[in-house]
Amino acid sequence: MRLRKHTPFVPVAVATTLLATGCFASTSGPVDGEQRLRVVMMLPPRSGLSPLSDDAFKLSRWSTAETLVTLDANGDPRPALAEKWRWSDERTWTFTLRSGVTFHDGTPLTAKDVVRSLTRAAGAAPKPRILDGVELAVAGKGDTVSVTTAVADPLLPQRLSSPQLSILAARAYRGKTVDPVGAGTGAFVLKKVNGTSSATLDRNEDYWGGRPKAPGIDVRFVPDGTARAAALRSGEADIVEAVPVSQASLLKEDQITEVPMPRTNTLYLNTRRGVFRDPAMRAAARAAVDAEPLVKGVYEGRADVAEGLLGPAIPWAKQRPERAKRTPAGDPKGRRITIGTFTDRAELPEVAAALQQQLRTAGFRVKLEIREYANIESDALAGKFDAFVLSRATVLDSGDPAAYLYSDFAGDGSFNISQLADPAVDKALEKASSTPTGAARRKAVLEAEAAVLNTDAAVPMLHERVIQGDAANVVNSAKDPRERLLVTADTHLR
Template identity: 40%
Template sequence: MTRLRWASGIALVALTSTACGMGGGGDDTTTQTGSGGGHLVYDEQFGPAAAWALETNDAHSLSRAGCLETLLRYNSEGELEPMLATEWTQTDAKTWEFTLRDGVTFQDGTPMDGEAVAGALTHLLEVEVPARAFNPDVVSGVKAVDEATVQITTPAADPLVPLRVASPNSGILAPKAYDGKQIDIKGTCTGPFTVTDEAPAQSLSLERNEDYWGGEVSLESAEVRFVVDGAARATQVQTGEAQISKSLPVANLSTLEGDDNVEVVEGPVARTTVMLLNNSRPPFDDPLVRQAIQYAVDTQAIVDGIYEGAGSPGVGPFGPDTPWAPEAAEPVAVDLDEARDLLDQAGVDPESLTIELMAYNDRPEFGDLAAVIQDQLSQLGVTVKIRSGEYTSMEPDMLSGDFDAALLSRGYLVDVADPGGYLLSDWTCEAGYNISHYCDPATDQEIKDAVAIEDVDGRNQAYAALAEKLQKEAASIFLLHEQAPWGVQAEVKGFEPHPLDYYVLTAGLGVS
């Protein structure tokens, strides 16, 4: 096994992509690095959970499968660049115009024109639960100015619009994709690969798009397998049953030692594991109790013991090496005496405190993580009962506030490549993904003001101040900032993990 560390473009994405989008963009070129022909199997961690509804995480899977494309995209250096649109301009404070790439057709042969793009994005605005990246709260409407131009209007000035249309949730499909009760992904994409068959919850079969607008596609065909079991993903890449496997559990990396045919590529990602505390009901409606729990959780021990050093202790919602972390941010040191004092101030006897901690088994490490937290809090006298199950079975209770605490792995740039999207969706009072049920009108306004700042450095400083506030108030317990090990067979050419995890099967990907 060869271990490679990839340089994360996380900070670069947030800094340069916005600046690039402000003034518009030029054309791009496609570089082919594959060998031509061949078949590749890629193991995904999770399968589609919402019948390919683009407002859900299914859009990200379809983007990684090389089918779904967006108006703009991020390259591996984290720069915003043209994709289905070649230019973008802010014509006034609340209006953006995008010039569409000429001559692009959907895989069913219909033209990708202004009406088709406006229809796709309008559909996204009209679904029952819109995407966090692109929804009626941040987008007033979309219309086709002409065949080659689409206009997006916003209710308030929003410098993040170019970032929103680069999110996989804002992907563009052919009009027929929206005709039925479910999204039709066969023949409706514009990407280098077209879906030929689907085994529900198991796999996608794909063939290269011979008429791809971006040029020659190196692979002849590919298969995406949905393999939830991390050990199985590690085994398949080791045996060569799969050529690329996503998110290998740290515990399984030792099985790849000594295998010259496998490279493990690992590096930081914009993702934080957090123990969410339900701020809407006792005992966690009291910040003193939340802070007491924070002082009792040993994040360094969690990183060392559960994740074997693959990550760093939580310093807030954002990783310590990002522009959005407070300067010299450090994790909270364990202090049981301080924790007891805080509980005493809150009038809470730790021996009387029982917490149910939800730990979904879609993340296999969460079982061990919950057990460690259970042990750590027992040293404070707090009883923790663990509830396990699939995430989909737990999410309704989490969203409705019918829980005490829950583990969550959350990508803070996965929706929009700027922390503002995450802060708006997770930490404002009426947000659709505010699972912690944290609500402070002053913080709401601070977040909205921060997102509206056009100067990137100024916006980043405002985000850092908000991160410091959430950590200081122990709005939830930020446990660790994650790394993402990929397993890659040596025969694979042209693969590099994307800093936002948007793309895997690309035109330049090949096998030797």
């Protein structure tokens, strides 16, 4: 099947939108000869930049909110706001705070602040996904904070690296919402948020990690991928995240960076109601999906065909165990299904259209429902679609795939689009979550992946590569496959 290629022409409607919104005009000029960074983001805030939502990743990518722990390239924990930590007893970890850290409002970082932030996150509804299945209590004394879990949790330091567990000043917690403006500890101070259109950050002159090299960041939110790429081509943006594959070939080679990332494009099948409640129909859908044309056509070769839920960004995923015998595919006999997806990732509507044709060929009658992500997420989580196409990060916040697998496929997982409730899967996920880090945990994770795939609740199609756009004069922007970092204290324009 030959899929339609994107045209390089920028539609008049897109150009008009840019002019009407002033999307890429910087809010400030040079500061003592230094240029502010103009950054274009894909998804606008959905929860007022609350760190208890996915908006937390924006705060992390702008280096404004920080956590106790960070992760290195291998996913191992490294010091951030905590200088060191130890496993004090079977269920308790004790963290020693870094000295000399102040919040953006001038108040010093104390154990009381850490207790407040982590306790608020642990009691949130819904919880930050990294705390799925985790109960914890936090106590502070002097320069130390103790975190006690209901059961032994060898992954706790990695969990505390999640941007959703950022530590903010007391001022952020006035009322029921969490407001991060002026409340972080990072290299840049969040000064202003203009709804879903823009944000402004200034350099934190008192940053504990040293004076940031850029005077500030001017952020614009532009869901349209063609418009984001056009901003880089025209010189109206310095850094652009998530350049669509259709636009990559239109940019200069030195303007793009392509990195395999732990993100899988997956077809989730509703196992609780509708056509795909029947395992034979799920097997029929799995058998009908051919990822090769999607990689070659929609992604123009800038992706990898999936062998499982975990991809090439996780090297040890190749050591998969043999799967159990799969359920034989049934005959769809013209059964009607609705596939949902969203427009925010430019490739997904095309993927859904290609799947529509493949599933029709297999005998299904297929309807597509495509909206912006903010307007479709709640329906997807409520199980209102027979199937859903999603681009999903597979190491999530902890750098460990067990958290993603639990969130998406456990019976009580917070992001269970497949509505899966399978005892064998839950047992495998519990084992993976409780096994100490190292080879044994990796083996348990792969066994849990196999248990999920045996249900055909999810059909992994391809593993994406992140494509980031940088102007030629950008220095030291982060190319982070986990999508946690973008602008750091070392990022600037030459």
